[in-house]
Amino acid sequence: MDRIVIIGAGISGLTAAYFLKKPCEILEAESHAGGLCYSYYDNGFVFDYSGHFIHIKDMKIKKLVDKLTGGVNEVKRNASIYIKNNFVPYPFQANLYYLDEKTKKECVEGILKRKDVEISTIMSFIDWAETTFGKGITKYFMKPYNQKLWSYDLNKMTAEWVGLFVPKPNVESIIKSAYSENKKKYGYNSVFYYPKNKGSGALIDGLVKKIKINLNAKTEKIDIKNKTVLSSEEKLYKYNTIISTQPLPELIKQIQNVPEKVKAAASKLLSNSVRCINIGVKSKEGIPHPLKDIHWMYIPDKKFSFYRIGVYSNINKNNAPKNSYSFYVEYSSFNGKYKNTKNVVNDLKKIGFIRDSDKAAVISVVDIPYAYVIFDKNRQKALEVINLFLKENKIFSIGRYGAWRYSFIEEDMKNAMATAGLINRQ
Numbered sequence: 001m002d003r004i005v006i007i008g009a010g011i012s013g014l015t016a017a018y019f020l021k022k023p024c025e026i027l028e029a030e031s032h033a034g035g036l037c038y039s040y041y042d043n044g045f046v047f048d049y050s051g052h053f054i055h056i057k058d059m060k061i062k063k064l065v066d067k068l069t070g071g072v073n074e075v076k077r078n079a080s081i082y083i084k085n086n087f088v089p090y091p092f093q094a095n096l097y098y099l100d101e102k103t104k105k106e107c108v109e110g111i112l113k114r115k116d117v118e119i120s121t122i123m124s125f126i127d128w129a130e131t132t133f134g135k136g137i138t139k140y141f142m143k144p145y146n147q148k149l150w151s152y153d154l155n156k157m158t159a160e161w162v163g164l165f166v167p168k169p170n171v172e173s174i175i176k177s178a179y180s181e182n183k184k185k186y187g188y189n190s191v192f193y194y195p196k197n198k199g200s201g202a203l204i205d206g207l208v209k210k211i212k213i214n215l216n217a218k219t220e221k222i223d224i225k226n227k228t229v230l231s232s233e234e235k236l237y238k239y240n241t242i243i244s245t246q247p248l249p250e251l252i253k254q255i256q257n258v259p260e261k262v263k264a265a266a267s268k269l270l271s272n273s274v275r276c277i278n279i280g281v282k283s284k285e286g287i288p289h290p291l292k293d294i295h296w297m298y299i300p301d302k303k304f305s306f307y308r309i310g311v312y313s314n315i316n317k318n319n320a321p322k323n324s325y326s327f328y329v330e331y332s333s334f335n336g337k338y339k340n341t342k343n344v345v346n347d348l349k350k351i352g353f354i355r356d357s358d359k360a361a362v363i364s365v366v367d368i369p370y371a372y373v374i375f376d377k378n379r380q381k382a383l384e385v386i387n388l389f390l391k392e393n394k395i396f397s398i399g400r401y402g403a404w405r406y407s408f409i410e411e412d413m414k415n416a417m418a419t420a421g422l423i424n425r426q
């Protein structure tokens with residue numbers, strides 16, 4: 001009989017379990033399911049692990065999401081960039097109209113003077129940005145924002161991740177946007193979905209109703225010869241097939257007697273960490289003007305350590321109690337150390353996102369040790385070596401951190417469904 005062990009009860013592990021037609025054991029290290037899609041309540045506020053919005057292209061997934069969450073709202077993105085004490089609609093490269101004259105001129109000149117070379121995503125991110133958008137747009141947005149987001153040398157990163165995540169209006173549209181307001185919406189997230197109740201965690205609640213999970217069960221050792229998994233509850237699980245959704249470098253560390261070349265490949269995989277600070281504010285006057293109706297805002301300015309903020313209570317008013325508003329503030333780090341996160345409320349007051357008269361009723365910190373996979377020249381080669389080894393040993397490593405990629409909820413659900421389908425057919 002097939003014995004399947006699923007490691008991790010985030011959206012990937014749970015979706016795989018939901019579609020598997022064979023018995024499986026799910027082991028989850030934490031005391032709750034959800035992974036990064038988890039939501040929690042504090043003082044009447046609903047918080048995600050930084051805003052988790054559902055971007056959907058496939059209508060089959062939309063149907064499933066509706067069923068699991070009990071209904072989602074469709075939200076039209078209202079995002080902007082805080083730059084030189086000014087607010088520019090997102091994406092920067094399609095909204096040059098809102099810049100001061102000097103910055104605008106530099107951006108337009110930059111795009112006209114781009115180097116005439118073939119653009120490729122294995123270029124460094126900076127070369128890619130300069131050849132795609134020119135030096136001005138790179139100087140004012142692409143470089144400073146991405147430096148803060150990735151906390152890694154952008155000259156050592158490739159541009160393999162930009163596909164969906166960096167909107168690419170054509171040159172004419174970019175130049176036109178300097179002289180007239182752009183009405184077109186760019187990017188995969190221009191419309192997104194968000195559960196009517198309980199934040200992104202509603203998706204998890206829908207799945208766990210149907211699935212039994214072993215909580216507080218962190219896998220510690222995987223014996224590929226005897227096909228057993230040892231967990232932190234000191235239980236031994238026998239398996240024929242593993243679906244792992246934990247971070248790939250951690251999976252390789254747990255497997256006993258891994259070939260040296262696989263270990264060496266895993267040591268090349270890099271990622272950053274994110275600290276998300278969730279804040280609930282009591283206010284008689286309502287949300288401060290700069291945040292009115294805003295869903296999220298990019299902060300390339302070095303004066304502030306956070307790279308992005310998002311407003312939960314604008315995405316869904318049910319996320320905050322009456323006379324209050326709520327948001328998340330994100331910081332990134334490459335070595336796990338964060339700068340100035342203790343000053344968060346003062347910094348938010350300085351920028352005008354919290355009024356002096358308002359009261360921060362909740363300040364709650366969520367640390368995400370594996371947040372963004374770093375794309376560099378070693379990643380792809382390392383993955384080829386590791387994936388071959390895992391395939392030979394009937395281990396499917398899926399999800400954002402299992403597959404070691406820059407994915408999002410819909411993509412992870414689809415990947416998990418496909419993996420379950422493959423195992424069902426075996």
Ligand SMILES: Cc1cc2nc3c(=O)[nH]c(=O)nc-3n(C[C@H](O)[C@H](O)[C@H](O)COP(=O)(O)OP(=O)(O)OC[C@H]3O[C@@H](n4cnc5c(N)ncnc54)[C@H](O)[C@@H]3O)c2cc1C
Pocket residue numbers: 007008009010011012013027028029030033034035036037049050051052053054055217218219220245246247250274368370371372398399400401402407408409410412
């Ligand atoms: C800052 C940030 C913002 C994001 N915003 C969005 C967004 O708005 N929209 C969107 O679609 N996507 C977003 N994403 C991406 C999204 O979070 C992921 O694509 C998705 O949640 C990944 O799910 P997963 O199940 O693959 O991994 P995870 O959510 O990481 O789940 C893995 C699970 O495995 C468990 N685990 C780990 N190790 C072990 C072990 N040894 N034993 C047992 N269990 C273990 C973990 O506790 C966890 O529950 C964002 C990601 C980040 C970092």
